Amino acid sequence: MQKRKSTFSILFFIKRKKLLKNGDAPVYMRITIDGRFLETSLKRGVNPKTWNEKKQRSTGRDRLSIELNDFLDSTLSRIYKIHRQLIDDGKVLDPKAVMTAFHGKMERPKMLREVFRQENEKYRQLLEIGGVVLGTVLRYERTERYLGDVDDMPFRTIDNEFVRDFFLFLKVEKKAEQNTANKYCKNLKKVIRFALDNGWMDVNPFQGIKFTAKNTTREFLTEKELTTLINKDFCIERLAQVRDIFVFCSLTGLAFSDVAALRPEHITIDDDGNYWIHKARQKTKNMCSIPYLESARVIAEKYREHPSCVAKGVVLPVLSNQKMNSYLAEIADVCGIKKTLTTHIARHSFACLALANGVSMEVIAKMLGHSDIKTTKIYAKVIDRSIAEQMGALASKFGSQK
Incomplete structure (x- = not known):
């Protein structure tokens, strides 16, 4: 297929509704390339009665009109030379590049990692005032570092192939899971969108690319497993401390960042003498209202000093x-639990155990600080799958006998 020829035009015009103090109309120039245009004032004026829109010149015979027309002729010649020079140099060809050169400077192209770092600095500032959580900031900074494994490049050179190669790099070189690689690409996509909005690139390199999320199984501890964990005696202090914090999260549903930031002022007592944890989530700022069980209070008291x-x-x-x-x-390993324990499993365990013990979906959503109950319903699916698996095992033991 033959490549479409680029279009380029220059238009001189006046603004009759924005007259200067002396009554002249300001003269403007519009540069259009492939349908995109920019306008600039030429710092010249003309009597609007003498301006010929078709010829784009003044029809006056006075000295000022002759000087204006000479200036427009030289400007036209200069713009054509700039346009040709940009083509010969293989540089970005758009109205902004031509206009920048016309005003006396060639614009340095915006670079991917440079802009990424600038955006990350803004996230750091938001972190200081509580606008984002640390995990989000670290993930964006990690994305920028991963992009550092390739040379920095102008936004206009980023294409579909680059995005696909970056995703492959995350999977192969960084050993990232599918959903983790998706998150890094989503961070890149946000910066690309920023570049598109600012006119630093014309084509969205993510066009036609869809990263499919991989369904993951949310593990949780059963009552028996959690009881085993609670009753286990640890002679190593650090293990006992980590176990206590994990159990505390399993009894309150607090995420890692929330339990780390939990302060005495987040704990209240109502008129009936019931203890509560009232705290906004670090991640979403949604308020959590959680009954503060005595077993959790005993753990907290242990570390009060x-x-x-x-x-x-x-x-x-x-x-x-x-x-x-x-x-x-x-x-x-010590407790014989055949699951990969992480801090977040404690939160999953809280939700699943609450569901299994008849706590309503709406109440659990309130305790977890979910803004959408759809998020909470994920735990119901986990419970259903667990029941199905156990009943399947039961059916295999008590199958029909011939």
């Missing part, structure tokens, strides 16, 4: 998420 809690003004001495997950792997 812990140096870390006193220094930070928090309820529990929560370690980093990485350390927590590392120690939880040890704990699962």
Whole structure:
């Protein structure tokens, strides 16, 4: 297929409704390339009665009209030269590039990683005022670092192939799971959208690309497994501490970032003497209203004088998420739990155990701080699948006998 020829035109015109103080109309120039255009004032004026729109010149015979027409002729010649130079240099060819050169400077193309870093700095500023959570900021910064494994490039050179190669790089080189790779590509897509909105690129490189999410099984602890965890004696202090925090989350439904930021002021007592945790989620800012069970209060009381809690003004001495997950792997092994324990499984366990014990979906959504009950219904599917699997095993034991 023959490549479509680029279109290019220059138009001189006046604005009759924006007259200058002396009554002249300001003269403007419009550059159009492939349907896109930009306008600029030429800092010249003309008597609107002498302007010929068809010829794009003044019909006056006075000295000022002659000088204006000479200026327009030289401007026209200069714009054509700039246009030709951009083509010869293989540079970006659009109205903005031509106009920038006309005003005396060639615009440096916007670079992907440079803009990505600038956007990440904004996320860091939002983090300081609570506009985003740390996990979001770290994921965007990690995306930018992964892009650093390839040379920085102008936005206009990013194409469909680059996006697909980046996704493959995440899967193969970084060993990212399907859904994790999707998140990194989603971060890239947001910056690409920003570039498109600012006119730094014309074609969306994500056009026609669809990243399919992989269905994942949300693991949770059964009552028996959680009881085993609670009753286990640990002689190693760090394991006992991590186990206590995991159990606390299993009894409250708090996510890792929320339990790490839990303070005494988040705990209240109602008129009936019932204890509550009222706290906005770090991730969504949705308010959680959670009954503060006595078993959870006993754990918190155990660490009330812990140096870390006193220094930070928090309820529990929560370690980093990485350390927590590392120690939880040890704990699962010691307790004989054949599941990959992570901090988030505690939240899943809370939701599933609450459902299994007859707590309504609406109440669980309120406790977890979900803004949409559809999110909460995921746990109902987990429960249904677990029941189906167990009944399937039962059916195999008591199948029909011939």
